[in-house]
Amino acid sequence: MIRINLLPFREPVRKTTTRQWVYFYLVGLLAAAGVMGFLWISRDGRIQDLQRKEARLKEEVGRFAKYEVMLKELKAQKEIIEQKKEVIRSLQRDRDHLVRSLTLFSLMTPPERMWFQRFSQSGEQVSISGVAVSNEAIAEFMRNLETSPFVGRGSVSLAHSRMTSMGGSKLREFQLSCKVLPYSAVQKMLSALPQGSAAEPEHGEGKPGPGSSPAGG
Incomplete structure (x- = not known):
């Protein structure tokens, strides 16, 4: 091998x-x-x-x-x-706000049945003191204010109404307050209403507004 x-x-x-x-x-x-x-x-x-x-x-x-x-x-x-x-x-x-307020109250006052003694305004809040021949005259004045678009809705408030004597006549002494809206606020409020339902800001439901003259002189 x-x-x-x-x-x-x-x-x-x-x-x-x-x-x-x-x-x-x-x-x-x-x-x-x-x-x-x-x-x-x-x-x-x-x-x-x-x-x-x-x-x-x-x-x-x-x-x-x-x-x-x-x-x-x-x-x-x-x-x-x-x-x-x-x-x-x-x-x-609104520079004529005070003038409009005075005009408003003079036009809403029941003639020969109410007289103002004191008027004060702070912003939109107005306070009025005076005398009237009766409670009905005061109530009429308050209703007139409530119908005006220049017066805040639900702002008219009667502070008091009591009997007083003046010159031998019995009268009702009263004090009330309300909110008077400026002209610009009324314009804005009325412009927001549906067209045709807004009243002119110078008039309110048959009552002449501030700046207008009483009918018939």
Whole structure:
């Protein structure tokens, strides 16, 4: 039987294969390290780029925030100016409010049966003191006021009515109050009514309004 010794041939092959595996391992390790380094550098650059963008955005936000504050201040000043202008317009519309109130009460007073002794007005609230020949005259005066669009609905209130003597005549002393609306408020109220149902602000249900003259002189 013939024996062949293959050991001297296999040993160099095994050594060559081992060296190749070591070489491939080192090359793969270096390649992996290179890829990881590249990814790390890329990510670091990306982070720095994002940080720079964030800094620029913060700078722009800070710059525009100043304009936003200025805009809010301008809007607030504009609102204040508009409110003042509205007050001025209201005063111009209602500058004859007292005259209208006096005219209203003179026209609503039962003739020869009621006389005023004291008249005071604070804003829209009016207080009247006087004497009348009877409670019926006082009631008629209150009904006349309630029919006027210039008098607040349900605002006519009688404080007291008591017997008094004046010049030998027995009269009824009274005090009442009511709310007299300004002309601008009456205009707004009437304009809100359906068309055709709003009465002229100078007249109210058969009663002459402030500023008009009694019929028949």
